[in-house]
Amino acid sequence: MDKLGIINAIGPILAIIGVAGIAGWVVTTWMRIKNGYPLDGAWGQAVYPKTGDEAMERIKLLSQENAQLRAELGSLKDRLAVVERIVTDEGHRLSHEIEALRRPAN
The missing domain is CATH 1.20.5 (Single alpha-helices involved in coiled-coils or other helix-helix interfaces)
Known part of the structure; x- marks a missing residue:
């Protein structure tokens, strides 16, 4: 070839x-x-x-958003803990508490 x-x-x-x-x-x-x-x-x-005012402003906005999302996540964790406690609570104890609330206070 x-x-x-x-x-x-x-x-x-x-x-x-x-x-x-x-x-x-x-x-x-x-x-x-x-x-x-x-x-x-x-x-x-x-x-x-290039690093400048625009980049610094963007970092500041992202940091603020991050803080807001962390706060929201914390509140959601608290709410989830309450829901888990209600769901895993023994059924008879919960029904006794509801009945106690329905009875008039003496």
Whole structure:
């Protein structure tokens, strides 16, 4: 087999690998931009996003939201504990307590 035959056999495979590598790089870069990750320059320095007032404001808002969600989670845990206590309580004791509340106080 001559050199031209080898190039004709291997050339399309190398072209497909090259195009797949470039497409993967483009998709990876697009996903990093979309999700707010910094891009790396030629020497590894961060290109985007730059830290500034907008980034600090975003961090502050996310911290506030995190605190609100933690408070809500705490209240939900308390409510769940009450529900678990009611569900796991013995049935006869609960019915006695309900009947005691229905009777008029003397």
